[in-house]
Amino acid sequence: MEFTHGGEAHLVRPSPPAQVDDDTWTRFLYMRDNLKGVYAERWRHARGCGQFFNALRDTTTDHFVAVYKRGEPRPR
Amino acid sequence: MRKQTFSALSLIWRGLSGHRSWQQQWRKPEPKTRYDAIIVGGGGHGLGAAYYLAQEHGLSNIAVLEKGWIGGGNTGRNTTIIRSYYLFSESAALYDHSLKLWEDLSRALNYNMMFSQRGVMMLAHTVHDVQVIKRHVHANRCNGVDNEWLEPAQAKAFCPPLNIAANIRYPVLGAALQRRGGTARHDAVAWGYARAADALGVDIIENCEVTGIRRDAGGAVAGVETSRGYIQARKVGVSAAGHTSVVMRMAGVQLPLESFPLQALVSEPIKPIFPCVVMSNTIHAYISQSDKGELVIGAGTDAYTSYTQRGALHINMHTLDAICELFPEFRRLRMLRNWGGIVDVTPDRSPIIAKTAVPGLYVNCGWGTGGFKATPGSAHLFAWTMAHDEPHPINAPFTIERFRDGNLIDEAAAAAVAH
Ligand SMILES: Cc1cc2nc3c(=O)[nH]c(=O)nc-3n(C[C@H](O)[C@H](O)[C@H](O)COP(=O)(O)OP(=O)(O)OC[C@H]3O[C@@H](n4cnc5c(N)ncnc54)[C@H](O)[C@@H]3O)c2cc1C
Numbered sequence: 486m487e488f489t490h491g492g493e494a495h496l497v498r499p500s501p502p503a504q505v506d507d508d509t510w511t512r513f514l515y516m517r518d519n520l521k522g523v524y525a526e527r528w529r530h531a532r533g534c535g536q537f538f539n540a541l542r543d544t545t546t547d548h549f550v551a552v553y554k555r556g557e558p559r560p561r
Numbered sequence: 562m563r564k565q566t567f568s569a570l571s572l573i574w575r576g577l578s579g580h581r582s583w584q585q586q587w588r589k590p591e592p593k594t595r596y597d598a599i600i601v602g603g604g605g606h607g608l609g610a611a612y613y614l615a616q617e618h619g620l621s622n623i624a625v626l627e628k629g630w631i632g633g634g635n636t637g638r639n640t641t642i643i644r645s646y647y648l649f650s651e652s653a654a655l656y657d658h659s660l661k662l663w664e665d666l667s668r669a670l671n672y673n674m675m676f677s678q679r680g681v682m683m684l685a686h687t688v689h690d691v692q693v694i695k696r697h698v699h700a701n702r703c704n705g706v707d708n709e710w711l712e713p714a715q716a717k718a719f720c721p722p723l724n725i726a727a728n729i730r731y732p733v734l735g736a737a738l739q740r741r742g743g744t745a746r747h748d749a750v751a752w753g754y755a756r757a758a759d760a761l762g763v764d765i766i767e768n769c770e771v772t773g774i775r776r777d778a779g780g781a782v783a784g785v786e787t788s789r790g791y792i793q794a795r796k797v798g799v800s801a802a803g804h805t806s807v808v809m810r811m812a813g814v815q816l817p818l819e820s821f822p823l824q825a826l827v828s829e830p831i832k833p834i835f836p837c838v839v840m841s842n843t844i845h846a847y848i849s850q851s852d853k854g855e856l857v858i859g860a861g862t863d864a865y866t867s868y869t870q871r872g873a874l875h876i877n878m879h880t881l882d883a884i885c886e887l888f889p890e891f892r893r894l895r896m897l898r899n900w901g902g903i904v905d906v907t908p909d910r911s912p913i914i915a916k917t918a919v920p921g922l923y924v925n926c927g928w929g930t931g932g933f934k935a936t937p938g939s940a941h942l943f944a945w946t947m948a949h950d951e952p953h954p955i956n957a958p959f960t961i962e963r964f965r966d967g968n969l970i971d972e973a974a975a976a977a978v979a980h
C-alpha cells in the first residue's frame with residue numbers, strides 16, 4: 486500500500502518528560518478524538534519518499550478534504 | 562399481558578394453527594419523560610444490561626434507546642465466534658464468566674440462542690505462533706479454562722477439510738482447541754434479551770438517536786437529548802460499540818478508542834461440511850458454517866479509522882487467499898454477501914466496563930473485534946456496575962484509569978494481532 490495511516494494529527498509530545506503528570510501523558514499516549522466527520526490525521530508516504538504529512542479526511546465517507554505539510558496548522 | 566413461553570409443545574400447537582397466534586415479542590412504547598436508568602445502544606450488550614438491571618437489581622423504570630433497530634449494529638454483523646481462552650487472568654475471568662452464562666442462556670431467557678459448543682480451533686503457522694499458543698494453553702489451564710494443544714494430524718481429525726500439507730505458504734504446525742467454544746445465533750441474542758427485558762417492564766425504543774447528554778450544575782448526568790425529545794435520567798449507561806467516542810463526547814468524556822471497519826462475508830449455502838470453528842490470527846481467517854449452510858468468514862480490520870460501515874475489498878481478498886489455501890475444496894464456492902461493522906478498539910485490545918469521571922455516566926466499550934462472545938458477561942457486569950455505582954470484582958480491572966496507571970491488560974501484545 487502506498488500510503489499508511491498514522492493516527493490523529495497535532496498531538497504534541499509533552500515536555501520536559503520528567504515534569505509531565507500522568508494525566509497529560511495519558512492524554513498524549515492513549516486518548517483520541519476518534520471523530521465522526523472531518524478528522525485531522527497523519528499519513529505516511531510509505532512506498533514513496535517515506536515522509537509523514539497531514540490530511541483532513543471525512544471519516545463518514547473516507548474522502549480526503551485537504552492535504553498539508555506536517556508542522557503546518559490545520560487548514561480553515 | 563402474560564408472555565407466551567416457547568416449548569416444543571407450543572411450537573407444535575401453534576404450528577398446527579398456522580403460526581398465527583404468536584404474540585408480539587416486545588412492545589413498541591413511546592418514550593417516557595423520565596427513567597431511573599437509560600441504556601444508550603440496543604445491541605446485545607445494551608439490551609442484556611437492561612435485562613440484568615431489571616432481573617437482578619430490581620430496577621423497573623428502564624429504557625434502552627437505539628438509533629436504528631435493535632441488533633442492527635455489530636451484534637447483527639459479526640461472525641459469532643465464542644471462546645474464552647485469553648491469556649491474562651483478568652481476561653480469562655471476564656470471558657469465562659460470559660461463556661458460563663452462554664451455557665445456560667437459552668433456558669434463562671426461554672429463547673433458543675442456537676448456542677453450539679462445536680469447538681474453536683486456533684491455528685499456529687510459525688514457530689512463534691506455536692510458542693505463543695502453547696503459552697496460552699498453559700495459562701488457560703492454570704486459570705481453569707479448557708484449552709488443549711493439537712498436533713497437525715489431530716487438528717485434521719477434528720476438522721477434516723483442513724489442509725495440513727507441509728508445502729503451503731503458511732503450513733499448519735498445530736492448533737489450540739477449546740471444546741467449550743462455538744457459535745450462537747446473533748439475532749437471537751438481541752431478540753432474546755429484548756423479549757425478556759420487555760417482560761420485566763423495560764421500554765425498548767428504536768429509531769431514537771441520542772444526540773446530547775445534559776449535566777446538572779454539579780456535573781452529574783441529568784438526562785439525554787434524543788431525536789424523540791429530551792428524556793431525564795440520573796443513570797446513563799453507554800453501550801454504543803463503534804460510536805462510543807461520538808456519544809461520550811456529548812458529555813465531554815474522551816476515551817482511548819479508535820473506530821475501524823471490520824468485515825465479514827458468507828458463501829452460498831452448502832451441505833454440512835464444516836464441523837467446528839477455525840481461526841487463524843496470523844493469516845486473518847475466521848471460518849465456521851451456519852445452520853443455513855453458508856460458510857461464515859471473518860476478515861481483518863481496515864488499516865485506517867472510519868465510520869463508513871464498509872471496508873476495503875483487498876482486506877476480504879487477503880482473507881479469501883488464506884481460506885483457499887487452508888481449505889482448497891472451498892475454492893470454487895461463490896460468495897453471496899459481504900458487509901462491515903464499526904468496531905471500537907482500545908490500545909491494549911481489552912474492553913472498558915466502568916464508571917466515568919461524570920457522576921451517573923457509565924461506559925461499556927472497547928470490545929473491538931471480539932465482543933460478541935462477551936455479550937452475556939459484559940451485560941451482566943455492566944448492569945452490576947450501574948446498579949452499585951462500583952464495579953463487580955470481575956470487571957474492576959477494566960477501567961479507563963488503567964491507561965493512566967499503567968495497568969494495561971495487554972491482550973494485543975499477547976495475541977500479536979486483533980482477535
Ligand atoms: C464483521 C465483524 C465480525 C465480528 N466477529 C466477532 C466474532 O466472531 N466473535 C466475537 O466475539 N465478536 C465479533 N465481533 C465483535 C462483536 O460484533 C462486537 O464486539 C459486539 O457485537 C458488540 O456488541 P454491542 O451490543 O456492544 O454493539 P452493537 O451491536 O454495535 O450495538 C451498539 C448499538 O448502539 C447504537 N447506537 C450508536 N450510537 C447511538 C446513539 N447516538 N443513540 C442511540 N443508539 C446508538 C447502534 O445503532 C448499535 O445498535 C465482530 C464484529 C464485526 C463487525
Ligand SMILES: [Zn+2]
Nearest residue numbers: 530533534535
Ligand atoms: Zn512522498
